[in-house]
Amino acid sequence: xxxxxxxxxxxxxxxxxxxxxxxxxxxxxxxxxxxxxxxxxxxxxxxxxxxxxxxxxxxxxxxxxxxxxxxxxxxxxxxxxxxxxxxxxxxxxxxxxxxxxxxxxxxxxxxxxxxxxxxxxxxxxxxxxxxxxxxxxxxxxxxxxxxxxxxxxxxxxx
Amino acid sequence: xxxxxxxxxxxxxxxxxxxxxxxxxxxxxxxxxxxxxxxxxxxxxxxxxxxxxxxxxxxxxxxxxxxxxxxxxxxxxxxxxxxxxxxxxxxxxxxxxxxxxxxxxxxxxxxxxxxxxxxxxxxxxxxxxxxxxxxxxxxxxxxxxxxxxxxxxxxxxxxxxxxxxxxxxxxxxxxxxxxxxxxxxxxxxxxxxxxxxxxxxxxxxxxxxxxxxxxxxxxxxxxxxxxxxxxxxxxxxxxxxxxxxxxxxxxxxxxxxxxxxxxxxxxxxxxxxxxxxxxxxxxxxxxxxxxxxxxxxxxxxxxxxxxxxxxxxxxxxxxxxxxxxxxxxxxxxxxxxxxxxxxxxxxxxxxxxxxxxxxxxxxxxxxxxxxxxxxxxxxxxxxxxxxxxxxxxxxxxxxxxxxxxx
Numbered sequence: 001x002x003x004x005x006x007x008x009x010x011x012x013x014x015x016x017x018x019x020x021x022x023x024x025x026x027x028x029x030x031x032x033x034x035x036x037x038x039x040x041x042x043x044x045x046x047x048x049x050x051x052x053x054x055x056x057x058x059x060x061x062x063x064x065x066x067x068x069x070x071x072x073x074x075x076x077x078x079x080x081x082x083x084x085x086x087x088x089x090x091x092x093x094x095x096x097x098x099x100x101x102x103x104x105x106x107x108x109x110x111x112x113x114x115x116x117x118x119x120x121x122x123x124x125x126x127x128x129x130x131x132x133x134x135x136x137x138x139x140x141x142x143x144x145x146x147x148x149x150x151x152x153x154x155x156x157x158x
Numbered sequence: 159x160x161x162x163x164x165x166x167x168x169x170x171x172x173x174x175x176x177x178x179x180x181x182x183x184x185x186x187x188x189x190x191x192x193x194x195x196x197x198x199x200x201x202x203x204x205x206x207x208x209x210x211x212x213x214x215x216x217x218x219x220x221x222x223x224x225x226x227x228x229x230x231x232x233x234x235x236x237x238x239x240x241x242x243x244x245x246x247x248x249x250x251x252x253x254x255x256x257x258x259x260x261x262x263x264x265x266x267x268x269x270x271x272x273x274x275x276x277x278x279x280x281x282x283x284x285x286x287x288x289x290x291x292x293x294x295x296x297x298x299x300x301x302x303x304x305x306x307x308x309x310x311x312x313x314x315x316x317x318x319x320x321x322x323x324x325x326x327x328x329x330x331x332x333x334x335x336x337x338x339x340x341x342x343x344x345x346x347x348x349x350x351x352x353x354x355x356x357x358x359x360x361x362x363x364x365x366x367x368x369x370x371x372x373x374x375x376x377x378x379x380x381x382x383x384x385x386x387x388x389x390x391x392x393x394x395x396x397x398x399x400x401x402x403x404x405x406x407x408x409x410x411x412x413x414x415x416x417x418x419x420x421x422x423x424x425x426x427x428x429x430x431x432x433x434x435x436x437x438x439x440x441x442x443x444x445x446x447x448x449x450x451x452x453x454x455x456x457x458x459x460x461x462x463x464x465x466x467x468x469x470x471x472x473x474x475x476x477x478x479x480x481x482x483x484x485x486x487x488x489x490x491x492x493x494x495x496x497x498x499x500x501x502x503x504x505x506x507x508x509x510x511x512x513x514x515x516x517x518x519x520x521x522x523x524x525x526x527x528x529x530x531x532x533x534x535x536x537x538x539x540x541x542x543x544x545x546x547x548x549x550x551x552x553x554x555x556x557x558x559x560x561x562x563x564x
Contacts (some may be wrong), residue, residue: 090217090347090348091215091217091218091347092215092216092217092218094213094214094215094216094217095215095217095305098214098215098305098306099301099303099304099306100301101301101303105303109303117347117348118346118348118350118353139300139301140301141299142297142298142299142301143299144299144542144543145297145541145542145543145555146297148460148526148558148560151460151461151560152461153461153463153562154459154461154462154463155463156458156462156463156464156470
């Protein structure tokens with residue numbers, strides 16, 4: 001008679017202990033998920049979150065968002081990776097994007113880079129690269145003088 | 159950097175404690191993370207630039223101002239354009255820096271430390287206009303190759319240093335001297351140590367001018383790294399590429415200097431005018447010397463809306479390479495009529511000159527205020543683009559701002 005309640009008590013104690021451990025686990029796990037998904041709980045967490053995001057960027061060099069190759073800003077189209085791999089090692093893609101040339105002048109520019117800037121032989125990739133450039137970044141007709149565009153109007157008070 | 163590394167490590171190790179295991183590739187993540195931060199720094203913080211400056215290129219760094227940023231009479235560092243052909247050098251040792259004068263036409267090759275330059279020669283301070291030869295390139299049609307500068311690749315800072323002439327004469331100039339060529343420590347984009355990113359120069363006549371300086375101060379302080387610390391050649395009124403940065407050697411040549419970007423089509427325009435898009439052989443291209451007459455409206459910023467019957471105060475700067483600006487005009491009717499306005503004398507030769515005007519508008523509506531400078535030889539800025547050239551240099555077409563009267 002004396003043993004039974006004692007055994008029950010033991011079971012209850014173990015049950016309570018297990019419940020506490022279980023709740024703690026749920027809280028820790030949930031907290032961890034919250035920390036990753038909703039990092040606004042403290043400043044340190046924000047920094048940790050930012051670092052996680054930045055680390056992801058390292059891993060995903062070739063992320064494409066809204067049709068743009070995020071790392072270089074080049075538009076996604078046939079020949080993109082040939083351009084990224086051959087044209088952005090020495091100089092920024094910004095130099096490519098701001099220049100507008102036809103096939104003949106791009107080929108001449110590639111030749112100039114090979115003669116003076118240590119650019120390697122592009123082989124079959126040259127045609128793919130030049131096609132990408134003339135298709136996606138064609139020259140724009142400007143005439144002798146363009147009209148003023150993109151004016152940000154503001155009240156001048158003084 | 160250090161804070162972030164700590165946070166990252168702390169984050170990783172705290173995860174490890176919770177999970178009870180080392181994070182596989184955790185170390186790899188850290189290694190991958192650090193170089194990214196170095197590759198992609200904030201140029202505005204790194205170079206101490208105004209956040210409204212426009213980055214054209216980040217490898218190499220090329221950054222320009224907007225017209226309204228250039229309103230100061232003497233341009234502060236924060237609003238000065240950055241032009242690089244190669245990589246900005248790191249770890250400069252100014253204490254052990256030497257400048258060597260050599261070349262076919264030097265009497266005796268000589269080297270100077272910076273303190274020798276400072277103590278041996280008299281120092282001078284001049285305000286000097288430096289404009290990139292390709293300023294305004296973005297407007298050419300057909301487009302020209304290179305950084306697409308709009309209007310902001312020009313500045314006029316105050317430079318302090320010794321006269322190049324005094325140093326060259328100290329080493330001795332042979333009578334057959336024709337040109338000087340500079341050499342600097344910046345690295346080629348390909349990191350090939352055999353290649354110089356740029357090595358330009360100027361004829362002896364320009365090298366021996368009073369205002370041609372070997373400068374070690376800009377606006378009263380050490381020259382910022384990106385603008386040539388610790389020693390920069392400054393030759394106002396000529397394409398800014400003549401004003402070499404991080405200079406450690408100047409060669410007195412017995413012929414036109416043939417360094418990188420002196421030959422071919424670099425910093426050259428057709429000797430005889432050509433039609434837009436025409437091919438020009440290298441031998442028909444001539445080196446740019448003095449820059450042409452030009453002006454810029456720095457106040458107000460384009461897009462100003464004012465009420466009717468209000469006078470609009472405009473101001474800006476004008477410059478003319480080796481020459482002086484003798485007349486300044488503005489038009490509010492697309493050049494149908496021009497009004498002359500006041501233009502100040504320059505602080506010294508080769509400094510830009512300041513102009514201002516009170517502009518009145520006859521009725522409500524959309525206007526453009528156009529500015530036009532005329533140099534001491536009677537040559538004015540064109541309203542349309544000047545002669546097309548393969549590399550898109552020397553666009554000195556009139557600057558204009560948009561104004562609405564309500």
